[in-house]
Amino acid sequence: MDLHTFLLAFATFILTGTINSSNAEIFGNQTVRDILIKNRCLCPCGPSTLDSWKSFLIPFSEGTWFEAISYCNEMGMSIVQIRNKHDSKELQDWLNGQEYEQGESFWIGANDLARAGIHRWGLTNKQVKFEEWATGEPNGANIRGEIEHCVQLVTDTMKWNDAVCSKKLKFICERFVQ
Template identity: 30%
Template sequence: MTTSRLILFVVLFYIFIDSSKSGETCMGSERYSSFLKIDNNYYYIPHDNKINWFGARDTCRRLGADLATITTNDQLNAISSYLLSKGYGENDWFWIAGNDLAQEGNFSWVSNGEKMTFANWSQGQPDNNGGIEDCVHLWLREGQFKMNDWQCRNGKAYYICQAPEPKMVCLWV
């Protein structure tokens, strides 16, 4: 083995050993192992703990994701179909990234700061009931999960995190 090949082997071996300690594998990051692909997006949808909107966002961010940003009817239909196929019903509400915390009635996505140009509100929504509903969740109405505004801090719901497509890099010598 030539000296340059030996040096390359040692460097690559060190990188492999060092990266194996970080939880990264050739299959991609471990933190995305609980995410599932629905249509063209990756989601994490836990059903074990209801929390407020701020806690949901913090949890998603710790996972390298954010609350789901739903920008098309096809995307909402795919999520709704998945939730229905898993048996979720009228008592299962899910936080998403929409809110009008900055200015009442002007909904935007916390995940990217952009204005919500798509919304499929349930009938009569958003209504800012009691003047304290600023965060968006999905709930089952008329046979489909639709959007509703609700109390960010006092409302407790499940949540949907959305992650970028997991990337993987494999290096073989």
């Protein structure tokens, strides 16, 4: 399957809202769920026990938001989700020990691809409840014909900015470890 077909399937999945409602055949005899499973884009995106903690990874390469999702899942991880102040602080503490350029931005899992203004986490379809938007964000700007639907984290401030999903950025993957 080519990248275009996968991205179309992923967008269809996001727009349907859940994996269970994506059982309609869209490519021959393949459903969105089939395509996501085949491309390893389904993940357990939460702690398996109460004593779980997060492990983070910043890959060396940059990618679009969709490529970030795919890469993290290929590694058995998910794109980072910042669910509360504790998650934000934990990530900030970890980032402080990493080498990256001052002011660098990273993709995180939040997006409003399914419905403008309603942000959800990556592939979980869980609504974003904790938000750390930079002043004036999210603004859903139109950049050369593409609307900003995906969210980047600005490391200097730990604030969020919406950006076009096709922008190439570094990204942060996470995995819950017991």
